[in-house]
Amino acid sequence: MRHINALYILLLSFFLVSCENFLKKPPLTELSESSFYKSPGDAAFAVNAMYDGFYELEGGNGVPYLDVLTDLIFLRNSWEIGFFPATNGSLTSDNWWVRDRMWNKKYTYIRNANILLENIDQFRGQIPDADLDNYKGQARTIRAFLYTRLMQIFGDAPLVTKPLGVNDWPGTNSADEIINFIMAEFDQAIIELPVDPADNKHGRLTKYAAYVLKARAAMYVAGFYNRPEYYQIAADALREVVNSGKFQLFNKYQDPAKDFEFLFREENEGADNREILLSLQFVKNEAATENTHNISTVFAGNGWKGIQAHQNYIDMFECKHGWQAHGISFATMNSYRDTKANASPLAGRCPDYTPQNEFANRDPRLNQTFFNPNIRGSGGAISKGGEFWPEANRSFFPDQDNDAYFFKKMVEPSLFYPLYEPWNGANNYILIRYADALLLYAEALNGSGRTAEALPYINLVRARAGMPAVATGDRMELLEIIKHERKVELIMEQQLYYDYKRWREMERTMPYGAVYYGFRREPFGAVSQAMETKYLVYPKYYNWPIPTDEIRNNSNLTPSPNW
Numbered sequence: 001m002r003h004i005n006a007l008y009i010l011l012l013s014f015f016l017v018s019c020e021n022f023l024k025k026p027p028l029t030e031l032s033e034s035s036f037y038k039s040p041g042d043a044a045f046a047v048n049a050m051y052d053g054f055y056e057l058e059g060g061n062g063v064p065y066l067d068v069l070t071d072l073i074f075l076r077n078s079w080e081i082g083f084f085p086a087t088n089g090s091l092t093s094d095n096w097w098v099r100d101r102m103w104n105k106k107y108t109y110i111r112n113a114n115i116l117l118e119n120i121d122q123f124r125g126q127i128p129d130a131d132l133d134n135y136k137g138q139a140r141t142i143r144a145f146l147y148t149r150l151m152q153i154f155g156d157a158p159l160v161t162k163p164l165g166v167n168d169w170p171g172t173n174s175a176d177e178i179i180n181f182i183m184a185e186f187d188q189a190i191i192e193l194p195v196d197p198a199d200n201k202h203g204r205l206t207k208y209a210a211y212v213l214k215a216r217a218a219m220y221v222a223g224f225y226n227r228p229e230y231y232q233i234a235a236d237a238l239r240e241v242v243n244s245g246k247f248q249l250f251n252k253y254q255d256p257a258k259d260f261e262f263l264f265r266e267e268n269e270g271a272d273n274r275e276i277l278l279s280l281q282f283v284k285n286e287a288a289t290e291n292t293h294n295i296s297t298v299f300a301g302n303g304w305k306g307i308q309a310h311q312n313y314i315d316m317f318e319c320k321h322g323w324q325a326h327g328i329s330f331a332t333m334n335s336y337r338d339t340k341a342n343a344s345p346l347a348g349r350c351p352d353y354t355p356q357n358e359f360a361n362r363d364p365r366l367n368q369t370f371f372n373p374n375i376r377g378s379g380g381a382i383s384k385g386g387e388f389w390p391e392a393n394r395s396f397f398p399d400q401d402n403d404a405y406f407f408k409k410m411v412e413p414s415l416f417y418p419l420y421e422p423w424n425g426a427n428n429y430i431l432i433r434y435a436d437a438l439l440l441y442a443e444a445l446n447g448s449g450r451t452a453e454a455l456p457y458i459n460l461v462r463a464r465a466g467m468p469a470v471a472t473g474d475r476m477e478l479l480e481i482i483k484h485e486r487k488v489e490l491i492m493e494q495q496l497y498y499d500y501k502r503w504r505e506m507e508r509t510m511p512y513g514a515v516y517y518g519f520r521r522e523p524f525g526a527v528s529q530a531m532e533t534k535y536l537v538y539p540k541y542y543n544w545p546i547p548t549d550e551i552r553n554n555s556n557l558t559p560s561p562n563w
Ligand SMILES: [Zn+2]
Pocket: 319, 320, 321, 322, 325, 326, 349, 350, 351, 352
């Protein structure tokens, strides 16, 4: 598939405007492309290439960056990537990252989908109808996904559904118009897509993947736009997934200390992992030339470590007894906490909590998400022994100049043998998995007032992780529990930033001037160090600005409010 993509992209580059020229042309428009579709094979190539539209950011890397925009993890290096300003509050409307990755990239893939959908019916009769419908369903789903993202990022944005001429200058459509389009398109795609995947590694869209993508969009509309009727739309879509009997939480080892970590491993990315509904596919040894590797491992090994966690997120992992056993409030833990001024919520409550050994007796997902820094010390002298990781036969030494925690989740041990090759990640990146679908289903049911029905689905996810069941009949408390569960289950999976927005949680979790500290030094007789400070103002930071260049080029576009 990667070779096909590369060929297609190479061919496209002769036809399409280059990145540099993009801004000098009327935006969002298409050169005449119909001559490119000479055979059904061309359409197949085009559909394959569209899957890269699922990358949130880079063109070819699996970069799970977006959660640095929450209070959970942070971007370590200020030189890193153009949207660093979005994390600290210095974003402007001419930010190149927003322009290139959030606007241009998404409209480029939308344009390609528009061309395909406009041209593909000429091949009806030449290939089986089911294949042709499948191509359309895939293009339609990816386009609807891209419009979901544009709606989530910009709110109002141009809705372009057909190839445009060079003199067409689209105006801004309301988010409502985009939402109506998204919902109708997912419904049509669900008819067109197959029930079972066409490959053995979850690399192809199915009906069920489209149901989840539709539900995610509906949940966003329900929360962000305060349209509670969309909870029912989401619940209806997710019920199809849950009741299909095709999916189950990965528990191959029947070991809560292992199953969560190993579900992301390359060795478990095949069809027998029934938790996965869709993955981005990576192939070994194509990274150097095509820049198409999964980079999740660089966040762990020696080198970059660009994305790390501060103490705030570590504190969010329950002890093994669960917070309800100790009367700790989920609502409190979902709000901003100054971890320098406040001890762990477990201190003085859980008999098995030791401040000098933060990783002991916790939600087993803590040890499967981060390497244990094994911090020891007294009287201000601190050592960080790091964790020995048998799978990679390697010790992970925390940076000497940094107090934060670094990732184990999605780190691929095969990249440590026989050479350390963090830039050659062939482990697929999961885009949709069943745990997310179950938590969304619970939230959609709860949002529809069916709290008692929602509880079992959360407890399924907790049981796989080895955590005790939660119990509540209170709708607001259950919502706080679900928020918590999503935070510990779904980090780095490109969901949580959009969750925070739809929950309207940004002020609550990231008030202006909020400081986030590294590991808690006070138990060792020292002072905790600040890792980052967020200066985000609201409602401004709930949406990002339509890029200045686009507004300058096209007077039909409306500038984003607040920017
Ligand atoms: Zn406890």
